[in-house]
Amino acid sequence: MLQIITLLVENKTGALMRVTGLLTARGYNIDSLTVARTLDPELSRMTIAVAIEPHQRRQLIKxxxxxxxxxQATDLTDSPAVIRELVLMRVRAPQESRTAILKEAEIFGARVVDSTLEGFALEATGDIEKLDEFIDIMRSYGEIEVTRGGAVAVSxxxxxxxxxxxxxxGAEEGKTEEKNGVI
Amino acid sequence: MSQLMSGAKILLECLAREGVDTIFGYPGGVTLPLYDAMYDNPIRHILVRHEQNAAFAAQGYSRSTGKVGVCCATSGPGATNLVTGLVDAMMDSIPVVALTGQVTAKLIGSDAFQEADTFGITRSATKHNYLVKNVNELPQIIHEAFYIAASGRPGPVLVDITKDVFQGNAHYAPVTSIHLPGYKVYTEGHTGQIRRAAQMMLEAERPMIYAGGGIVLSNSSAELRELVELVDAPTVCTLMGLGALSSEHPNFISMPGMHGSYAANMGMYNTDLIIALGVRFDDRVTGRLNAFAPHARIIHVDIDPAEISKIRNADLPIVGDLKRVLPKINEVLRELKPEAGERPGLKAWWKQMREWKSAHPLETSVSDTEIKPQHLMREIDRLTKGKAIVCSDVGQHQMWAAQLIRFNEPRLWINSGGLGSMGFGLPSALGAQVANPDQLVVAICGDGGFQMSIPELATLFNFGLPVKVIVMNNGYLGMVRQWQELFYANRLSQVTLDGFPDPVQLAGAYGFKGRTVEKPSELAEALETAFADPGPYLLNVRVTPTENVFPMVPAGGAINEMVLTPPQPAEARK
Incomplete structure (x- = not known):
C-alpha cells in the first residue's frame, strides 16, 4: 500500500535530493512526487507517494x-487528508465510440480539452483509485496516451x-573557547 | 561597517570568529587562493599526507577536546578522499567542518579538471552540506556550518566552495545571527517524563545503566556519575562511551556487546530496567534483538528523536540534551530517594553481578615465550594509568584495548566505533596530539591498519608530534582471520600480512626511533622506553599470531550465550 507523505521544505538547491536520498538509500522506489512553491516563495510543498514497509514509516518521517x-514532514496515510491527482489523456477512437467516450468522461467528471477527428484530449482529477478505473475504462475504447500528475495532498x-x-x-570576537565547543 | 575582502580572507575571518586555531588539510589547484590567504594568517595548518587522514585527524582533534575539528581539501580527488572520514564522523556523531574547493562556478558540469560532484557525493556522508557559488553567501554559510556541526546531535558538515568565490571580493560585515527555521534541536526533556524516569529508576530491582558516546559528546560525565551513585546501578559503557564513567568507579562493569565482558552481558540480559543514555542500541551491543534484555523496561534519553525506539521500543523516552536532562533527573532522584525505601532486590542484584564478574573475568593471561595481545594491553594500561589519550585503529587490538585499558576520564579513548574504519588510529592520534601537545598520546594499531596510514609518520616528524605508535603485530588481519577460523572452517583467505617493514629502518627513514619487541620479558622496558622518548616512537610488538578475542557473541547470537573460551580447534587447523 502506498504511503502519502507531505513535506514543507525550504525552496533551496539540494532540498529535493536530501528528501529523495533518504528513500533511495533504503531502496524504496518513489511512486509519485510533486513539488511546487507555496504562498511563501521561499518554501515548497512536496507530496510523495511511496510504498514503505509499515514498521519503517515512523522512522523515515523522523x-x-x-x-x-x-x-515539517507528516505522514498522511492514516490521518484525515484530501489526496488528489490530475490525469491528462489522449484517446484515439473510431467515430462510432465518440458519444460513449464523452458519456464516460462525464461520469468521471473529466473535461474535454481538445477534440480532433481522431479522438479527444481529456483532463480528469480525482483520487488515485478512481483515476485508475477511469484509465482502464478509456483503454477499452481505443488507443490511449496518459500523463499522470502525481498525488497532491492537503491535510x-x-x-x-x-x-x-x-x-x-559569529559576531563577538575573542570568545573562542566558548564558541568552538559545546553550545 | 563593512570592508571589501576576498572570499578566501572572509572564510579565514569567519573561521577565526568560530574559534578555529587549527586546520588539517592538503592544498590543490582550486584552493590556491585560499592557501595564499593562509600564508600570513595565524590559523595553523597541519599538512597531512592524504586527505582521508585530514578528516581523521580533525576527528582526533575534536574527539579529544570537544571542539569542532576542521579539515580542508581541494576539488575532485581531494574531496572524494575525505569521504570515509566524513562518514566515520557521521556514524560516531563527531563535529567536523570540511572545507572543499570546487571548480569555478561557470565550469561546474563541464567535466572540468579535478571536478567532482562533491555536493552530491557527500549528501549522505554529512549531517548537512553546502555548495557556495556566491561570495556574498559565504559568511552566513560558514557560521551555519559550525552551528549545525556542534549543536544537537553533532556531525560533519561540508562546505564546497567554488574557486571564483575564494577569488571574488565582497563587502564583509560580521554575521550576528543565523536562522535555520527547519533545524530542530530538542534540549530540555519533558518534565513529566523526567519525573517518571526517576521513579522507575528507584523502583527497579535490577537496574542497569547503559551509557554511550552521548555522555562524552555532551560533556556530562559528572552528571552521569551522580546518577550512577544515586541509583546505585551497575553501569556499562559502550565502545564509544568508555571513560564516560571512570573505569575505576566501583559501579563500572566493563563494556557490553560482541566482545563485552561476561558480567556486562549477563547484566544486560537479566536486568529489569535499562537506563539508556546517549546510546543507539547498536547491533554489536544487542546481539540478537529478541534475546536482548528480554525482561527489561527501557528508559531512553537521547538528543536525536530518530534514535528513540529505532531498534528497541522505549517504554519511557526522553528527547533532550543529557547535559540538561541528567541534572533534572538527579534532582528528582534526590527528592524521591529518602521516601523510596529499601530495594531488597538491589542487594541481591549486586551480589549476582559480583559473582558474574569473578566467575568469568576478562582473559589476561601472560606467557613466558610469546607476548600475548592481552599482556600488551595490560602493560599499556599499567603505564598509562587511565590518564593517557589512547587512539585505536580497528580490529582485534581495538577490542583488547577497549577491554583492558582503563580510562578515568572521557575523551581519552578515541576510536572508530560505528564505521570501523581501518587506518583511523595513527591520523586520529596525530590530531589529538596537535590539540593536546603536553599529553601522552598513544596510537594502538594492528599491522593492517597501521599500513593504511604509514605516510602520516612524516607528519608526526614534521610537526614534532611525539605520538607513541604501538603496532600490535600478529602478521594477520586478525579479526577477519578470527572469523574465518571460527565460522569458515579456518579457510584463511587473504588475511596473511607478510612483509611488514622493519620498524627501525622505517621510523629511522622518517627521522625518529623505532624498535621491535618479541620477548615477554622485554615488553615492559620497551614500552617504558617508548613512552619516555621525547619524540614520536614506533614500537612494533610481535604478539601471538592466532590469539582470538573472547568473550564473543557471534553475529546474530544471544548476549547471554557468549563464547567464553576458544572452542576446539577446527578440523582444517591440523
Whole structure:
C-alpha cells in the first residue's frame, strides 16, 4: 500500500535530493512526487507517494524531519487528508465510440480539452483509485496516451508548525573557547 | 561597517570568529587562493599526507577536546578522499567542518579538471552540506556550518566552495545571527517524563545503566556519575562511551556487546530496567534483538528523536540534551530517594553481578615465550594509568584495548566505533596530539591498519608530534582471520600480512626511533622506553599470531550465550 507523505521544505538547491536520498538509500522506489512553491516563495510543498514497509514509516518521517531544509514532514496515510491527482489523456477512437467516450468522461467528471477527428484530449482529477478505473475504462475504447500528475495532498488537521528562531552567532570576537565547543 | 575582502580572507575571518586555531588539510589547484590567504594568517595548518587522514585527524582533534575539528581539501580527488572520514564522523556523531574547493562556478558540469560532484557525493556522508557559488553567501554559510556541526546531535558538515568565490571580493560585515527555521534541536526533556524516569529508576530491582558516546559528546560525565551513585546501578559503557564513567568507579562493569565482558552481558540480559543514555542500541551491543534484555523496561534519553525506539521500543523516552536532562533527573532522584525505601532486590542484584564478574573475568593471561595481545594491553594500561589519550585503529587490538585499558576520564579513548574504519588510529592520534601537545598520546594499531596510514609518520616528524605508535603485530588481519577460523572452517583467505617493514629502518627513514619487541620479558622496558622518548616512537610488538578475542557473541547470537573460551580447534587447523 502506498504511503502519502507531505513535506514543507525550504525552496533551496539540494532540498529535493536530501528528501529523495533518504528513500533511495533504503531502496524504496518513489511512486509519485510533486513539488511546487507555496504562498511563501521561499518554501515548497512536496507530496510523495511511496510504498514503505509499515514498521519503517515512523522512522523515515523522523529522519525527514531531521533534514535541515525540511520544516515539517507528516505522514498522511492514516490521518484525515484530501489526496488528489490530475490525469491528462489522449484517446484515439473510431467515430462510432465518440458519444460513449464523452458519456464516460462525464461520469468521471473529466473535461474535454481538445477534440480532433481522431479522438479527444481529456483532463480528469480525482483520487488515485478512481483515476485508475477511469484509465482502464478509456483503454477499452481505443488507443490511449496518459500523463499522470502525481498525488497532491492537503491535510485536514491543523498541525502546528514549529520553527526554530534565529540564533546569535559569529559576531563577538575573542570568545573562542566558548564558541568552538559545546553550545 | 563593512570592508571589501576576498572570499578566501572572509572564510579565514569567519573561521577565526568560530574559534578555529587549527586546520588539517592538503592544498590543490582550486584552493590556491585560499592557501595564499593562509600564508600570513595565524590559523595553523597541519599538512597531512592524504586527505582521508585530514578528516581523521580533525576527528582526533575534536574527539579529544570537544571542539569542532576542521579539515580542508581541494576539488575532485581531494574531496572524494575525505569521504570515509566524513562518514566515520557521521556514524560516531563527531563535529567536523570540511572545507572543499570546487571548480569555478561557470565550469561546474563541464567535466572540468579535478571536478567532482562533491555536493552530491557527500549528501549522505554529512549531517548537512553546502555548495557556495556566491561570495556574498559565504559568511552566513560558514557560521551555519559550525552551528549545525556542534549543536544537537553533532556531525560533519561540508562546505564546497567554488574557486571564483575564494577569488571574488565582497563587502564583509560580521554575521550576528543565523536562522535555520527547519533545524530542530530538542534540549530540555519533558518534565513529566523526567519525573517518571526517576521513579522507575528507584523502583527497579535490577537496574542497569547503559551509557554511550552521548555522555562524552555532551560533556556530562559528572552528571552521569551522580546518577550512577544515586541509583546505585551497575553501569556499562559502550565502545564509544568508555571513560564516560571512570573505569575505576566501583559501579563500572566493563563494556557490553560482541566482545563485552561476561558480567556486562549477563547484566544486560537479566536486568529489569535499562537506563539508556546517549546510546543507539547498536547491533554489536544487542546481539540478537529478541534475546536482548528480554525482561527489561527501557528508559531512553537521547538528543536525536530518530534514535528513540529505532531498534528497541522505549517504554519511557526522553528527547533532550543529557547535559540538561541528567541534572533534572538527579534532582528528582534526590527528592524521591529518602521516601523510596529499601530495594531488597538491589542487594541481591549486586551480589549476582559480583559473582558474574569473578566467575568469568576478562582473559589476561601472560606467557613466558610469546607476548600475548592481552599482556600488551595490560602493560599499556599499567603505564598509562587511565590518564593517557589512547587512539585505536580497528580490529582485534581495538577490542583488547577497549577491554583492558582503563580510562578515568572521557575523551581519552578515541576510536572508530560505528564505521570501523581501518587506518583511523595513527591520523586520529596525530590530531589529538596537535590539540593536546603536553599529553601522552598513544596510537594502538594492528599491522593492517597501521599500513593504511604509514605516510602520516612524516607528519608526526614534521610537526614534532611525539605520538607513541604501538603496532600490535600478529602478521594477520586478525579479526577477519578470527572469523574465518571460527565460522569458515579456518579457510584463511587473504588475511596473511607478510612483509611488514622493519620498524627501525622505517621510523629511522622518517627521522625518529623505532624498535621491535618479541620477548615477554622485554615488553615492559620497551614500552617504558617508548613512552619516555621525547619524540614520536614506533614500537612494533610481535604478539601471538592466532590469539582470538573472547568473550564473543557471534553475529546474530544471544548476549547471554557468549563464547567464553576458544572452542576446539577446527578440523582444517591440523
Amino acid at each position: 529522519h525527514m524531519n531531521k533534514l535541515i531544509n525540511v520544516l 485536514l488537521e491543523s498541525k502546528k508548525l514549529r520553527l526554530s528562531p534565529p540564533v546569535p552567532r
